Amino acid sequence: MSTTEHVHHCVSEERLRDDITANAEFGAIPTDEGHGRTVLTGTDANRRAREYLIDRLEDAGLDVRVDAVGNIAGRWVPDGADATARPVACGSHIDSVPEGGIFDGILGVYSGLEAVRALQTTDADLSRPIEVVCFTEEEGARFSNGVLGSSVASGQRTVEDALALEDENGVTLDAALSDIGFRGTGRLDASAWDSWLELHVEQGERLQDADAAVGIVSAITGTIRCTVEIEGEADHSGCTAMADRTDALAAASELILEVEAATNDVVAENDDTVVGTVGNCDVSPNAINVVPGAVELGIDVRDVRYASMETIVERVRERLADLEAERGVETTFERPYDIAPSEMSERCTAALERAVATVDVTSLELHSGAGHDTMHVASVTDTGMLFAPSRGGFSHNPLEWTDWSSCATATQVLAAGLANLARE
Numbered sequence: 078m079s080t081t082e083h084v085h086h087c088v089s090e091e092r093l094r095d096d097i098t099a100n101a102e103f104g105a106i107p108t109d110e111g112h113g114r115t116v117l118t119g120t121d122a123n124r125r126a127r128e129y130l131i132d133r134l135e136d137a138g139l140d141v142r143v144d145a146v147g148n149i150a151g152r153w154v155p156d157g158a159d160a161t162a163r164p165v166a167c168g169s170h171i172d173s174v175p176e177g178g179i180f181d182g183i184l185g186v187y188s189g190l191e192a193v194r195a196l197q198t199t200d201a202d203l204s205r206p207i208e209v210v211c212f213t214e215e216e217g218a219r220f221s222n223g224v225l226g227s228s229v230a231s232g233q234r235t236v237e238d239a240l241a242l243e244d245e246n247g248v249t250l251d252a253a254l255s256d257i258g259f260r261g262t263g264r265l266d267a268s269a270w271d272s273w274l275e276l277h278v279e280q281g282e283r284l285q286d287a288d289a290a291v292g293i294v295s296a297i298t299g300t301i302r303c304t305v306e307i308e309g310e311a312d313h314s315g316c317t318a319m320a321d322r323t324d325a326l327a328a329a330s331e332l333i334l335e336v337e338a339a340t341n342d343v344v345a346e347n348d349d350t351v352v353g354t355v356g357n358c359d360v361s362p363n364a365i366n367v368v369p370g371a372v373e374l375g376i377d378v379r380d381v382r383y384a385s386m387e388t389i390v391e392r393v394r395e396r397l398a399d400l401e402a403e404r405g406v407e408t409t410f411e412r413p414y415d416i417a418p419s420e421m422s423e424r425c426t427a428a429l430e431r432a433v434a435t436v437d438v439t440s441l442e443l444h445s446g447a448g449h450d451t452m453h454v455a456s457v458t459d460t461g462m463l464f465a466p467s468r469g470g471f472s473h474n475p476l477e478w479t480d481w482s483s484c485a486t487a488t489q490v491l492a493a494g495l496a497n498l499a500r501e
Contacts, residue, residue, distance in 0.1 A: 084496050085436045085489035087195035093488055094481045096133060096187040100126055100171065101179040106475075113475030116173040118147070118214040118225075119253025126171045127259055130186065130211055137194050139209065143261030145236045147213040147254045148226045150265055153193050155203040155499070163271035165498045167192065167491065168210030170226070170450060174218050178477025180278045184465060184484055186211050188276045192492035203499040205271055212450045213254075220250045222302065222414045227450035230267040231457045268457035272425055272498045275451045276491045278479050279464040280472035283443055290438035291487050292464030293429050294421055297445040297452045298350070298379040301386050302414035303393065305332065307400070308407040311362055311370025326360055326369035328400045332393065333358075336376055339392035343385050350444060351380035353389050381418045381444050419452040425461025425498065432493035438486055447472075463491055 104122030106113040116122045130149060134141050139151030150168075154160045169185025189209040196207070212230065217223030220242040228234040240251035240260075254260035267273065284292050309325030333355045340353030357375040376393060378386045390412070397408040433440045443464070451462050465487035468478045 082435060084195050084199050084201070084492045087198045088191055088485055088489045088492055089194070090481055090485035092194070093187060093191045093484055096190070097179060097183055097484070099129060100183050100187070103129070104173065106176060108475040111475035111478065112179045113176050114173050114179055115175050115177065116171065117175070117219040118172050119219065119248070119250070119257055121257070123172060124257035124259070127211075127257070130171060133190060134209060137190060137197070139193065142263075143259055144263050144265040145261055146226055146229045146239045146250065147259045147261065148230055148265040149211040151190070151209045152206055153197070153208075154206045155196070155201045158203050158205055158499075160206060162205045163269060164206040164208045165272050165274070165495055166208040166210050166267070166270040167274045167276070167495060168212070169275055169277060170212045170215035172214055172216050172218065174216050174473045176475065177216075177473050178471070178475055180477055180479050181280070181472055182215055182277070184278055184479065184487075185276045188484070188488040188491050191488050192495050195492045196496060201496065203496065204501065205499045207495055207499055208270070210265070215450050219244045220253075224448060224450050224453055227267070227453040230265045231453040232268065233453055233456070236264055267454045270458045271501075272422075272459040272461070273451065273454045274425060274429070274461045274463065274491060274494055274498070275449060276463045276465065276487055277449060278472065278477070279467045280447050280470065281467060282470035284441055284464060284466040285468065285470070287441045288439070289441040289466070290483070291433065291440050291490050292443045293426060293433070293440050294445050294462035294464060295426070295442050296381045296421060297419040297449055297455070297462070298381050299383055299386060299418035300414065300416050300448050301378045301390055301412065303376040303378075303390060304411045304413060305374045305376065305393070305397065306409045307332070307372045307374070309370050309404075310368070312368040314366045314368055317368055322368050323405050324368050325372045325406055328404045328406045329358065329372040329374055331400060332374065332396055335392060335396040336389070339389045340378070343388055347382070347385055350446070351378075351382070351385045351389070352446065353378045379446060383417050416448065416452060419455040419460070421455070421461050422459035425459050428497040429461050429463055429490065429494045431497055432490045435493045436486070436489045438490065461494065463487060463494070
């Protein structure tokens with residue numbers, strides 16, 4: 078069993094577990110249940126996680142480079158492969174949300190490394206190099222709205238614009254990466270890759286409910302995020318008659334219900350994948366005895382069909398116009414974050430389907446409701462995505478958990494999928 082067809086037998090669950098549990102110590106937080114970590118871009122915890130990853134990549138014989146925004150890539154050229162051929166890449170991220178779990182992103186990076194280690198133990202008849210990639214700030218918890226490193230690698234954002242981004246304290250990404258020694262040079266170019274695969278925990282319960290070993294992702298939902306400001310008039314709660322009020326929060330409440338109603342209407346008419354959420358609300362002056370004078374809302378709309386998202390956003394704009402006329406408020410609307418849905422390529426999906434058959438496990442086709450670096454990479458090369466089951470569906474939470482055996486099985490499929498692509 079020394080061919081790539083049997084590479085899945087060379088995946089080490091123990092080695093993969095050791096890497097993930099070692100990484101879990103960087104930024105570890107005390108929890109009553111589960112295993113939590115906070116690893117924000119440019120922090121000491123982020124530095125230690127990056128240094129550990131580079132050590133592991135180099136221990137496996139990969140050539141490592143760090144680009145100007147801190148993206149890390151380790152390159153392996155198999156014996157007999159064309160070193161100048163476009164590589165097959167895989168990976169994810171190692172940053173976290175505040176008080177997140179230990180698998181989100183991490184599994185994708187270390188499963189990629191473990192897949193390469195497994196391939197190295199075979200007489201791999203591969204034509205292409207393989208790269209293991211760790212993107213900077215996928216979660217967007219400090220400098221961005223998310224998927225920062227992959228937006229640069231795919232050409233959606235310039236290096237200069239990314240480095241100029243500031244956190245809430247005015248620290249730039251440039252300064253933060255320099256402080257931890259990860260302000261590299263050049264730009265990782267995802268368009269130079271032949272193809273890309275990402276393994277990620279599902280962050281839901283569909284695989285668990287279906288008793289499926291892995292999920293093959295068909296598409297990643299697009300995301301539109303809107304910021305709405307509603308200006309009313311702050312007045313004394315006891316001395317202002319109801320007829321004389323311009324209550325910004327009452328108007329905002331109608332808008333929140335409109336987001337829910339509009340989303341439910343699209344679900345009823347078209348499909349059950351679209352979701353709309355008002356996730357944050359900042360009320361001013363936020364005092365119990367003052368009629369609210371201003372409200373700022375954050376709206377998040379996602380679906381695998383861009384037209385469905387547009388329908389909901391248009392309903393929001395129409396309702397804002399109605400609120401101005403009916404309630405006398407003034408409103409502003411901004412749309413700072415707009416990413417279209419991403420379809421996975423038939424070629425990469427087929428490679429993963431063949432890998433599932435090789436490993437001989439059950440799979441489920443499903444879409445991703447969360448955003449991932451893959452959605453940016455999909456704009457410049459062929460992509461595929463694989464999910465491992467999440468116990469209870471928990472994610473962005475210390476209760477996030479994927480059984481070690483499930484991690485290993487999904488990594489076996491990833492390894493076989495990489496081998497399929499790297500032979501082409």
